Amino acid sequence: MMITIEMLNEIKKKTLKTMTLRLEKKNNGISSINKENVSDKKHVLICGGPGCHSSGADELKKRFEQKIDKEELTDVNVSIAGCFGLCESGPNIEIYPGGTFYSQVKIDDVDEIVEKHLCRDEVVERLLNEGAIKEENIKPVFEVDFYKKQEKIALRNCGIIDYNSIDEYIALDGYQALAKALTEMTQEEVIDIMKKSNLRGRGGAGFPTGRKWETAFKYEADKKYVICNADEGDPGAFMDRSILEGDPHSVLEAMAICGYAIGSDQGYIYVRAEYPVAVQRLKTAIKKAKEKGLLGENIFGTEFNFNIEIRLGAGAFVCGEGTALMESIEGKRGMPRPKINRTAHKGLWGKPTIINNVETLANVPPIITKGAKWLKSIGTEDSPGTKVFALGGKIKNTGLVEVPMGTTLREIIFDIGGGIPNGKKFKAVQTGGPSGGCIPEEFLDTPVDFASLGKIGSIMGSGGMIVLDDTDCMVDIARFFLDFTVDESCGKCVPCREGTKRMLEILERITKGKGTPEDLDRLESLSEAITDSSLCGLGQTASNPVKSTMKYFRHEYEAHVKEIRCPAGSCQELLQFFITDKCVGCTKCANNCPASCISGNLKERHVIDTEQCIKCGTCMEVCPVGAVIKK
């Protein structure tokens, strides 16, 4: 089937009618609802993001539909959309008009919501999201602090459209950018707009996308490839996953635009097999786009052909590195290539290849429709646009946020993220995953962009942001990330294969109280050597967690090796358990101690034999009066 722009607009017009209520969210409450055009009176929107999906979003939808049927409500629509972002409080649902925000909705809550909210317009207050009530006033979802400072470009459709509906994507200007590029613009014009927008790669390195495309465009070859790098692997990062699952067509459309710009007719999405839901939704999206003629031959009646195939990664983090990724697609062992040729000249099977990350691609269609100036009006001069972050760790609002570049860390962590839970104190934020670094409190007012994070010893990376509080030991955090890198090193080059392992062994010794002051010098010289001489980005950045924690928290390292003490009280083997004079002599600790190293008579203060103690903490857990302390 061949699609025309008129047909695209027809689908858009028709589908918008069923979506109008939901668009209140997109327009931040500015309701453009023309009641005449609305086909439903109420709309229940369920989050189908990774977290909510696993905690039963699909069952919720079914239950809503059953109950609505039972109540014979004819004008209520229920749909499931991509990630709302606030994973902490899932499963989340929103009800329109009004944007009422319910959280942690269980299957048994559905009847009540239908009976009260849908039948009688009464808000079920007990299920409202915590942030949606302020001084007894009920706030709509778009006024909740978590969302207020966000600005969504890459995630523009996530949480609004049904990810399985190509029509809903089209309704929100989907495939208009491709239509415009193919029918109104030359290849040079597309590249020019991308260059002027200065969109930088969101996968980590921040290379200007337009310049990359231009290099591949100018290099003559009989075949060129477009690859979408969806091998997201940083611990705790799920930005790309949410886009793939919530708005797969935005990636397909962008890949086709890139294909047109550089002169390629074949795209590959390299996605990790650990994302089965994303893979399924991508497959559905590719099939539907083909059926509509938005992928395939002669798209929009032009001579442009473009097809997309999926390639599954087998769980190697290093395959997110461009050259290792191409080796993997070629069917070889996923190891980085020496950087002799540019990928845009000689990439996949030796042909010019563009590799863009998912989030980068999701930014492309709006740039084509709205122009370079529009993107440059958002974010900073050096890093225009927005960035998606996965907030995790010791933070109240765990989830996915998209903010303009230049937003400070403090705004992200405290205003949007809600700060540190359980009355604990902020200690540091780890950005950029295993390649990034830990940023201490003194830099909280740093605006987040590619350059500024680099200056303070971290990186933007793909957007992982792990918040640490005062109970987190920084040596142990460095050890955690090194442990990951050692596991994920491909083993090709010596500094990364052997060096990161030795660095991990030193860190393990330190956290077990067996480190020496010389170990600290060793760590420093070894991390320099690994950075300086490793083959790929994985090795070159593997030392960053160590370097940044040593720079900002050296006193913690020194306490471990000089005083054999963990200031954060986190390294089990360095702790000593004591029983204070609060002890009432109930004997519970002695009875439960698996090492039988607590002695004392009934109704007398007990004593721990610290030589025999295995530091399991059982005594502390069972003590009814809090007499056991660790220090």
Add this chain to the structure above:
Amino acid sequence: MAEITINAKKYQVNSGITILEACNRLGISIPTLCHDDRLEPYAACRLCVVEVKGKKNLQTSCSTKIRDGMVVETHNKRVINARKEVLDLLFSNHPEDCLTCEKAGGCKLQDYCYEYGVEEGTYVGEKKDYHIDDSNPFYTYDPNKCILCGKCVRVCDELQCTNAIGLGNRGFDSKVVTPFDLGLATSNCVSCGNCVAVCPVGALTPKKKEKYRTWEIRKVKTTCSYCGVGCQIELLVKGDKVVGVEPARGTPNDGLLCVKGRFGYSFINHSDRLKAPLIKRNGEFEEATWEEAYDLIIDKISEIKEEYGSESFAGLTSARCTNEENYLFQKMFRALIGTNNVDHCARL
């Protein structure tokens, strides 16, 4: 041509070559364990790193091409420290049995540790502890000595095209393996020994029939006698005995051999080897001169041909003869005796 500055000295070199190639031509020695000019650049050992002005990190000279105006430092403190660190890391995960290692004297890791003053592996921690694969009749694979330069795998893939071995596992646990790590005997290895020839350390060593140290032998270059290709080989001679064979670089084989040329040398000193023609007299083989032997052959052929005709002959020759010898043999049968009844065993 490009002008480059290496160690503060200006040189004119061909553009399009790598820094390593340029340095080799200019007589500047750069250490490398994974480079082989017959193979694609691999850049894994990181020993050939050099400082290139304007580049943040050190660059591997084996995979960085010369550009006009490039400024390179091959032996400054930063570079030397990086190389020392690499050697230290490698040696920290390597058996310390250089005294008895078969490769001693010909080991590149040993040579470079000596050159850079790395006396010991200073990192204490986990070390490789693998089973030694002794299942191939011609060579031994000791993964504990392997430094994972990947040369064996790449030679087997890129030059030998057998793909009997590959890299298995990941990171620190990486290991050269046969499919499913079942051992060489079960693989499709053809025992060409080209992996053994490129191994820079003692991980792949030929099974020796006689013990020798690398400094006890002299190399005698000759042509392999097994077929007409004319592969160039170097006989390893200890005293007056051939104790091994290594392939020689250059035309036609450029450092490659097949199992025959590489490992089939024991016939040279074999007790069964014939050194003179034998003629059966009174039911027993007796040593004879070549003149006697030729006379006998001519007599017999003439006699049989006259009595029974040409078609009563059949000839079988050996694959251990050269192509030229086989050619002469069939010519003798066809032209001289006059029959096409001539064949060749075509196997070793």
